[in-house]
Amino acid sequence: MVVERQRPSTVSLRDVAHRAGVAPGTASKALNGRGQLKEQTRQRVIAAAEELGFQPNLVARGLIAGRTYTVGVLTTDSFGRFTIPVMLGAEDAMGAGQMSILLCDGRGDPIREQHYVRTLLQRRVDGIIVTGRSSDPRPSLGRDLPVPVVYALAQSEHPDDISVVHDDKQGAVLATEHLLATGRTRIAHITGPTRHAAAAHRAAGVADALDRAGETLVLQAPLFGEWSEQWGREAAAQLLRSGQPFDGVVAGSDQIARGVASSLREAGCKVPEQVGIVGFDNWDVMVEASRPPLTTIDLALAELGHFAASTLLDAINGRHVAPGVRRLPCHLVVRRSTETT
Amino acid sequence: MVVERQRPSTVSLRDVAHRAGVAPGTASKALNGRGQLKEQTRQRVIAAAEELGFQPNLVARGLIAGRTYTVGVLTTDSFGRFTIPVMLGAEDAMGAGQMSILLCDGRGDPIREQHYVRTLLQRRVDGIIVTGRSSDPRPSLGRDLPVPVVYALAQSEHPDDISVVHDDKQGAVLATEHLLATGRTRIAHITGPTRHAAAAHRAAGVADALDRAGETLVLQAPLFGEWSEQWGREAAAQLLRSGQPFDGVVAGSDQIARGVASSLREAGCKVPEQVGIVGFDNWDVMVEASRPPLTTIDLALAELGHFAASTLLDAINGRHVAPGVRRLPCHLVVRRSTETT
DNA sequence: GTGAAAGCGCTAACAG
DNA sequence: CTGTTAGCGCTTTCAC
Numbered sequence: 001m002v003v004e005r006q007r008p009s010t011v012s013l014r015d016v017a018h019r020a021g022v023a024p025g026t027a028s029k030a031l032n033g034r035g036q037l038k039e040q041t042r043q044r045v046i047a048a049a050e051e052l053g054f055q056p057n058l059v060a061r062g063l064i065a066g067r068t069y070t071v072g073v074l075t076t077d078s079f080g081r082f083t084i085p086v087m088l089g090a091e092d093a094m095g096a097g098q099m100s101i102l103l104c105d106g107r108g109d110p111i112r113e114q115h116y117v118r119t120l121l122q123r124r125v126d127g128i129i130v131t132g133r134s135s136d137p138r139p140s141l142g143r144d145l146p147v148p149v150v151y152a153l154a155q156s157e158h159p160d161d162i163s164v165v166h167d168d169k170q171g172a173v174l175a176t177e178h179l180l181a182t183g184r185t186r187i188a189h190i191t192g193p194t195r196h197a198a199a200a201h202r203a204a205g206v207a208d209a210l211d212r213a214g215e216t217l218v219l220q221a222p223l224f225g226e227w228s229e230q231w232g233r234e235a236a237a238q239l240l241r242s243g244q245p246f247d248g249v250v251a252g253s254d255q256i257a258r259g260v261a262s263s264l265r266e267a268g269c270k271v272p273e274q275v276g277i278v279g280f281d282n283w284d285v286m287v288e289a290s291r292p293p294l295t296t297i298d299l300a301l302a303e304l305g306h307f308a309a310s311t312l313l314d315a316i317n318g319r320h321v322a323p324g325v326r327r328l329p330c331h332l333v334v335r336r337s338t339e340t341t
Numbered sequence: 342m343v344v345e346r347q348r349p350s351t352v353s354l355r356d357v358a359h360r361a362g363v364a365p366g367t368a369s370k371a372l373n374g375r376g377q378l379k380e381q382t383r384q385r386v387i388a389a390a391e392e393l394g395f396q397p398n399l400v401a402r403g404l405i406a407g408r409t410y411t412v413g414v415l416t417t418d419s420f421g422r423f424t425i426p427v428m429l430g431a432e433d434a435m436g437a438g439q440m441s442i443l444l445c446d447g448r449g450d451p452i453r454e455q456h457y458v459r460t461l462l463q464r465r466v467d468g469i470i471v472t473g474r475s476s477d478p479r480p481s482l483g484r485d486l487p488v489p490v491v492y493a494l495a496q497s498e499h500p501d502d503i504s505v506v507h508d509d510k511q512g513a514v515l516a517t518e519h520l521l522a523t524g525r526t527r528i529a530h531i532t533g534p535t536r537h538a539a540a541a542h543r544a545a546g547v548a549d550a551l552d553r554a555g556e557t558l559v560l561q562a563p564l565f566g567e568w569s570e571q572w573g574r575e576a577a578a579q580l581l582r583s584g585q586p587f588d589g590v591v592a593g594s595d596q597i598a599r600g601v602a603s604s605l606r607e608a609g610c611k612v613p614e615q616v617g618i619v620g621f622d623n624w625d626v627m628v629e630a631s632r633p634p635l636t637t638i639d640l641a642l643a644e645l646g647h648f649a650a651s652t653l654l655d656a657i658n659g660r661h662v663a664p665g666v667r668r669l670p671c672h673l674v675v676r677r678s679t680e681t682t
Numbered sequence: 683g684t685g686a687a688a689g690c691g692c693t694a695a696c697a698g
Numbered sequence: 699c700t701g702t703t704a705g706c707g708c709t710t711t712c713a714c
Contacts, residue, residue: 010465010487012691023701028693035694036699058463059403060691063706068400073444078429088419091446100460103414103444105432119441122399123411124351146351229630255626285596285627289570353707364685369709376710377683401707404690 011052020048031056062124070100071312072120074141076132076154077108081283082301083131086153089305090129097313099126110139117141127312130154131305135165136197148315152308153301160323162315164308168198171297171330172205175250175278177213178295178332182340184248184276185215189222190235190260191252199224199252202280206250218246227252232259240267247275254279254286254296261290261337276338292336304328352393361389372397403465411441412653413461415482417473417495418449422624423642424472427494430646431470438654440467451480458482468653471495472646476506477538489656493649494642501664503656505649509539512638512671513546516591516619518554519636519673523681525589525617526556530563531576531601532593540565540593543621547591559587568593573600581608588616595620595627595637602631602678617679633677645669 017027022041029035030045031054048054062068071094075083091101102125106113120128127147132138132154140158141149151163179187189206192199203222210217219242225231232251236259239246251257257279264271271277271292279287282298307328315321358368363382370376371386372395389395403409412435416424432442443466447454461469468488473479473495481499482490492504520528530547533540544563551558560583566572573592577600580587592598598620605612612618612633620628623639648669656662 013693014691024691025693025702026700029700032693038699041700055459055463057404057465057691058460059400059409059465060706061693062400063398063404063691063708064693066706070443080425084421084425087444088446091444098460100464101444102411103428103432103442105429118396119399119439122396123441124398124400229626255630259630285570289596289600354709355707365707366686366709366711367684370684373709379683382683398707401690402709404692404707405709407690 010057011054013054013056016045016049016052016054019052020045066124067126067316068124069098070102070123070125071309071316072102072104072116072123072125072128074104074106074113074116074120074128074130076106076113076130076138077134078105079131080133082133082153082299085301086131086305086308089302089307090152090309091305092302093306093309093313099313113141117145121146127316129308129312130156131308134196134198135168148312148321150308150312150315152305155325159325162311162321162323163325164304164311165325165327166299166301166304167327167329168201169205169208170327171280171299172202172250173209174330174332175280175297176206176209178334178338179248179250179276179278180209180213180215182276182338185213186218186244186246187215187248187250188218188239188246189250189252190232190239190256191222191224191250192227192231192256194224202250202252218244225256227255229255229259229262232256232261233263234259236260236263237267240264240269249275249277251277251279254281254283254290254294257294257296257337258286258290261292261294265291272337272339276340278332278338282333287333287335290337292339295335295338296333298331298333300328300331351398352395353398354395357386357390357393357395360393361386407465408467409465410439411443411464411466412650412657413443413445413457413464413466413469415445415447415454415457415461415469415471417447417454417471417479418475419446420472421474423474423494423640426642427472427646427649430643430648431493431650432646433643434647434650434654440654454482458486462487468657470649470653471497472649475537475539476509476542489653489662491649491653491656493646496666500666503652503662503664504666505645505652506666506668507640507642507645508668508670509542510546510549511668512621512640513543513591514550515671515673516621516638517547517550519675519679520589520591520617520619521550521554521556523617523679526554527559527585527587528556528589528591529559529580529587530591530593531573531580531597532563532565533568533597535565543591543593559585566597568596570596570600570603573597573602574604575600577601577604578608581605581610590616590618592618592620595622595624595631595635598635598637598678599627599631602633602635606632613678613680617681619679623674628674628676631678633680636676636679637674639672639674641669641672 017024030042104116128149131152137157155163223235279294279296287294358365371383445457469490472493478498496504564576620635620637628635
């Protein structure tokens with residue numbers, strides 16, 4: 001004979017009240033520390049709740065409160081390397097306030113995305129965070145949603161939406177100035193596709209910093225290509241072939257930087273002695289496996305997520321949040337590839 | 342004067358009913374296609390709902406139904422490279438059934454984890470998926486939870502829990518047999534730390550496959566180390582120094598494999614002509630940036646997530662699910678590092 | 683065919 | 699101090 005393992009049925013506040021010999025309303029007050037209760041009854045209720053393993057039904061509570069202490073996180077393109085730290089940061093900021101995260105992945109499909117927004121709203125989330133891998137501006141979710149929305153990492157096209165992004169230009173300035181500060185003046189820039197805002201902003205930052213220092217970019221222009229090691233290798237080879245002297249490279253990503261490093265290494269060009277390299281992203285596996293390990297710009301994505309979530313919480317709690325784009329600064333992380341001794 | 346932008350207030354079924362001139366109960370039936378209604382009234386209600394932009398309150402529905410069409414996903418150690426594909430697969434399986442995912446990150450802290458389990462239960466999720474980076478068995482969440490639990494990728498220590506994991510041993514057999522099939526017989530195994538179940542299982546698979554082929558491992562034993570490129574490079578150098586002839590390497594991860602490849606390349610040892618290499622994980626950035634690109638074992642994590650979610654849904658829907666561990670097969674992905682022409 | 687009423691589990695307002 | 703009542707938004711009998 002098979003004995004079906006009985007799932008423990010959920011106990012309600014009524015059960016607790018009953019066992020403690022009080023009314024449900026009283027039990028509610030006892031457990032939530034509200035109202036004036038004789039200490040003894042309070043204890044009795046608490047004991048009863050304990051004994052029965054009572055778990056308050058947050059669904060019911062949400063129905064009354066008109067809010068659910070839940071925020072939706074909508075990732076637009078299959079979440080990955082960039083969105084994860086953002087989410088961790090967000091979770092962190094939420095965790096303290098007992099908020100939970102309802103996760104949806106739009107997979108880059110606007111239809112799917114709209115569908116998810118609908119479900120999130122039907123589930124009565126208190127707010128929505130929109131995130132995505134690319135910092136290119138994306139269409140607004142809509143301007144008339146019943147809950148506040150914050151765009152993190154992915155910036156909304158609409159200027160009145162609240163967006164939180166890292167500051168690519170400032171990061172590039174940081175990278176360039178670090179190379180200059182370590183005594184290099186003939187600096188090249190190898191980066192991703194022109195069409196990406198990140199590539200454009202970073203290129204602008206490099207140009208600015210060089211300008212201010214009275215220097216010009218080796219080869220006159222950035223080398224735009226792909227966000228891959230392969231491209232980093234190719235571009236470095238190109239640079240060597242050009243015959244132009246250079247002693248510093250700002251790479252648009254750690255992958256590119258690593259490609260550059262290995263290419264130079266194979267060509268017998270010493271890093272950091274002859275050429276200094278700075279990458280972008282501070283992606284551990286790339287940065288540490290490279291020979292030498294890479295100096296890089298950290299996008300501080302966890303902080304970004306944290307900030308976005310706090311901002312959303314502010315808005316949820318009715319505090320006024322100014323619309324527009326907030327740019328959070330990047331950090332420089334120094335490793336062997338730019339060391340001078 | 343500042344005009345406060347009014348957030349559109351949510352409309353309830355009552356509002357819709359009112360506008361359509363019917364009772365709430367009738368409106369409910371009309372919108373859900375239940376009961377016998379005159380086609381005309383149904384249309385009237387639908388129109389009213391449309392006009393008001395009615396979004397049914399799933400919180401209220403959940404309260405009645407006693408279920409929320411939500412599952413909790415609990416990642417034990419900060420989710421990352423391995424848990425993401427699993428979640429994507431799970432989301433995929435859920436998406437069809439209109440289920441949503443409540444995400445929690447235990448950060449490897451059992452206290453925090455227990456806390457999250459409590460919240461998930463209070464939020465009345467229909468079930469829980471537990472996942473984590475390591476396939477090492479982990480403590481059970483508890484045997485007396487009111488909802489079904491499936492462990493994905495991270496296996497539960499308790500044999501009566503439902504766990505879904507990839508088959509490391511089978512994967513290693515696949516890798517080894519591929520090397521043998523491409524004419525290599527002197528095979529070495531370079532992998533991660535002994536203490537990891539994954540390393541042990543993979544080593545067992547390599548041993549088994551060699552055994553069956555009547556061959557023995559080069560150096561008699563696997564080289565256990567770290568899951569890093571650095572270690573891959575070191576181990577390969579070690580192997581070369583040993584003077585033992587070898588023509589194949591099964592690496593415990595793509596990072597290790599890449600390290601091995603670059604070490605051999607620098608030593609002038611041709612891959613795949615003189616030595617074939619097979620990695621593990623099919624991690625795109627590693628596998629494609631390696632020279633040559635790596636043949637590897639794909640863990641099929643998305644399938645794993647999909648399967649875990651389907652299994653959970655079965656359990657939620659009351660179908661009987663046998664307890665225990667299900668091992669899903671890995672796939673071989675052939676690239677240049679083992680090519681023979 | 684449609685309306686009225688009860689109730690999901692909880693909290694808040696008001697009696698007693 | 700504690701019990702009773704009403705109601706959050708929706709669905710589901712059960713009358714009419």
